[in-house]
Amino acid sequence: MVNMNTFDTSHIRNFSIVAHIDHGKSTISDRILELTRTVEERDMESQLLDTMDIERERGITIKSNAVRVMYDADDGETYQFNLIDTPGHVDFTYEVSRSLAACEGAVLVVDATQGVEAQTVSNASLAMNADLDIVPAINKIDLPSAHPEEVKVEIEDELAIPADDAVCVSGKTGEGIHDLLEAIVFLVSPPKGDADKPLKALILDSYFDEYRGVVATVRIFDGQVKKGDHLRMMQGGEEFLVDGVGVRRPAEFALDALGVGEVGFVVTGLKDPEAVHVGDTLTLVNNPCDAPCEGYREAKPMVYTGLFPIDNKDYENLRDALEKLHVNDPSLIWEPETSAALGFGFRVGFLGLLHMEVVKERLEREFDLALIATSPSVDYHVYKTDGEMLEVRSPQDLPDVTRIDHIEEPYLKAKIITPPEYTGAVMQLAIEHRGVTTDMIHLSQKSVEMHFDIPLAELILDFFDQLKSRTKGYASLDYEFSDYRMSELVKLDILLSGDEVDALSFIVHKDKAYSLARGLCDKLKEIIPRQLFEVPIQGAIGNKIIARSTVKARRKDVLAKCYGGDISRKRKLLEKQKEGKKRMKAIGSVEVPQEAFLAILKVED
Numbered sequence: 001m002v003n004m005n006t007f008d009t010s011h012i013r014n015f016s017i018v019a020h021i022d023h024g025k026s027t028i029s030d031r032i033l034e035l036t037r038t039v040e041e042r043d044m045e046s047q048l049l050d051t052m053d054i055e056r057e058r059g060i061t062i063k064s065n066a067v068r069v070m071y072d073a074d075d076g077e078t079y080q081f082n083l084i085d086t087p088g089h090v091d092f093t094y095e096v097s098r099s100l101a102a103c104e105g106a107v108l109v110v111d112a113t114q115g116v117e118a119q120t121v122s123n124a125s126l127a128m129n130a131d132l133d134i135v136p137a138i139n140k141i142d143l144p145s146a147h148p149e150e151v152k153v154e155i156e157d158e159l160a161i162p163a164d165d166a167v168c169v170s171g172k173t174g175e176g177i178h179d180l181l182e183a184i185v186f187l188v189s190p191p192k193g194d195a196d197k198p199l200k201a202l203i204l205d206s207y208f209d210e211y212r213g214v215v216a217t218v219r220i221f222d223g224q225v226k227k228g229d230h231l232r233m234m235q236g237g238e239e240f241l242v243d244g245v246g247v248r249r250p251a252e253f254a255l256d257a258l259g260v261g262e263v264g265f266v267v268t269g270l271k272d273p274e275a276v277h278v279g280d281t282l283t284l285v286n287n288p289c290d291a292p293c294e295g296y297r298e299a300k301p302m303v304y305t306g307l308f309p310i311d312n313k314d315y316e317n318l319r320d321a322l323e324k325l326h327v328n329d330p331s332l333i334w335e336p337e338t339s340a341a342l343g344f345g346f347r348v349g350f351l352g353l354l355h356m357e358v359v360k361e362r363l364e365r366e367f368d369l370a371l372i373a374t375s376p377s378v379d380y381h382v383y384k385t386d387g388e389m390l391e392v393r394s395p396q397d398l399p400d401v402t403r404i405d406h407i408e409e410p411y412l413k414a415k416i417i418t419p420p421e422y423t424g425a426v427m428q429l430a431i432e433h434r435g436v437t438t439d440m441i442h443l444s445q446k447s448v449e450m451h452f453d454i455p456l457a458e459l460i461l462d463f464f465d466q467l468k469s470r471t472k473g474y475a476s477l478d479y480e481f482s483d484y485r486m487s488e489l490v491k492l493d494i495l496l497s498g499d500e501v502d503a504l505s506f507i508v509h510k511d512k513a514y515s516l517a518r519g520l521c522d523k524l525k526e527i528i529p530r531q532l533f534e535v536p537i538q539g540a541i542g543n544k545i546i547a548r549s550t551v552k553a554r555r556k557d558v559l560a561k562c563y564g565g566d567i568s569r570k571r572k573l574l575e576k577q578k579e580g581k582k583r584m585k586a587i588g589s590v591e592v593p594q595e596a597f598l599a600i601l602k603v604e605d
């Protein structure tokens, strides 16, 4: 049995693995767990740190994970590595900055076939700003198209990181992983901190456990924590007795104590998921530390959608589920929303569309809720004629046009890195999405960095998919909030059988209203199944109808296929139809499937 209880800080290395999406962080983490025999080979499932089902299915990392690994180094000493896996998608940058606050070092993974991409640049600068020691690792060297020497030059030229120390690895074959572990021992500083000072621990993450209450992942900056300690959350103020401490390897492993410099979990026993906030500091009630740990940048939601339970009885369950998810996802915010068409629900704020999809999927799977999500919206600043400014996150909240003086919308500074041959295509795409090129830098012969000012509302729809398809997957995107600017925006309403359906409205730029209305009417015609009567679909701005389509009537008789006789088959068909119905919402007399409310994402403009 490995002894993990006594570690002086000189033998601890806390590091994150950061990279652009798909460059291989999770695969490298797996190899590290394997090489250090943290997980026996027979138990090895690929992407062990991606614990959520959704993460494994999609092959992406969404939540950060902290795992303790013991490494017997070439110098004959054993080191305690605390490895924090982080997500790569731009929606989850806040998770990266959270993880970095707990580390002294970062392994910056760069794909040897792709080179430096947009998020490589932003992750590298996050790590540099956090003053971390950076270990560059060039991954996928087993691939014939790998060009590690060129990638080294890119790392030096584009990131200003010395690449002499770069380690060439293959997460697939395991080649170079041992060298990477040695580099971590030598290049990453051990944690500083005072074991004799009162406890000061940063909460990195937390989750709710039915039996043990909230379990918090912490990094100890000073002092230590053990079972029975009486602790307080410095900002939140909640107090509790520690019910146990330990580490993940990646299964939980109980310990007597967590010492200075270490990363592990603390069982709080608190039954209210809202009591524990990521970013807060834990200290002793009777001997508190002077000041809390420096918190980190709060994540601000960018995109808002309505989430409505298909069955109205699930409203309270949806609220409970959101509260539970909020414990380890503090970026999630919501407020009640009422829709004439969909009943009671919530307007929920997300970091981006991927975040929205992931949260919706988690709510449906982990909490067994059937939900309808409405079209994503951004936070508009609406200036009324009486001088008041309203923050409008839902088209329904837009005041009557006669009372609006002007509307401002959020703009982003977007950065796209692309091979030079696609700059024309990228520029075209940006223009179509109301973007303006502000700068273009030739990084190397192979890549150009383009800067744009672009409305957030344009980016949240299909921009990213379009960028990928028009550049054959080569371009990468990164963005940050810039400012609010005035735009000519209008509310586009959709009418089914002559009745306006509030949940289908959205706010759109005046110049795009006609084409979007047409596209949306056509898309809805495909999505809404034929009913017993004809359903006209209309797009309107105010009282003016600007587009229309019609779902033709059809008599639907599923049982006609059963040729009498077989009762079990008949029952199965009825069950199946019922199942289909569960995913439908009756709007007036029209049965509307849930994807209709997100049809806007599927309209090509």
Ligand SMILES: Nc1nc2c(ncn2[C@@H]2O[C@H](COP(=O)(O)OP(=O)(O)OP(=O)(O)O)[C@@H](O)[C@H]2O)c(=O)[nH]1
Pocket (backbone or CB within 6 Å): 019, 020, 021, 022, 023, 024, 025, 026, 027, 028, 059, 060, 061, 062, 086, 087, 088, 089, 139, 140, 141, 142, 143, 169, 170, 171, 172, 173
């Ligand atoms: N050939 C080869 N493929 C690799 C290597 N490392 C990773 N891959 C593949 O690259 C893809 C992405 O790897 P992941 O480890 O999921 O990438 P990631 O950076 O963790 O991605 P996110 O968690 O979504 O940010 C997977 O299909 C891996 O199998 C490697 O060294 N060689």
